[in-house]
Amino acid sequence: MKETATENFQRIFEAYKILSDENKRQIYDIYGMEGLNFGLELGPKLNKLEKIKEQLEKLRRMEEQKEMSAHFPLPTGTILANLSLPQYLNGDGIMG
Numbered sequence: 822m823k824e825t826a827t828e829n830f831q832r833i834f835e836a837y838k839i840l841s842d843e844n845k846r847q848i849y850d851i852y853g854m855e856g857l858n859f860g861l862e863l864g865p866k867l868n869k870l871e872k873i874k875e876q877l878e879k880l881r882r883m884e885e886q887k888e889m890s891a892h893f894p895l896p897t898g899t900i901l902a903n904l905s906l907p908q909y910l911n912g913d914g915i916m917g
Contacts, residue, residue: 847873 839845839857847870848856 839849845857850870851873852859
């Protein structure tokens with residue numbers, strides 16, 4: 822029983838250390854416990870949780886666009902046109 826209580830106290834203490842340190846809490850929110858165990862840190866450009874969320878959202882949108890492009894590729898083809906510069910300069914236009 823004492824062993825179980827000691828283990829529980831240790832887990833609560835570890836959680837408190839993470840939650841009371843804003844930097845550790847943000848790393849935990851993004852990467853989970855593995856991020857803390859591997860010593861991940863927030864870089865100078867991504868030191869705010871909002872900026873990290875923006876980057877993740879941008880990556881998600883790019884991935885969605887990539888999937889859409891795979892299902893609906895842009896049309897490709899060739900258009901041949903016979904244009905006459907004098908005709909265009911005379912005001913007849915391209916179609917005229």
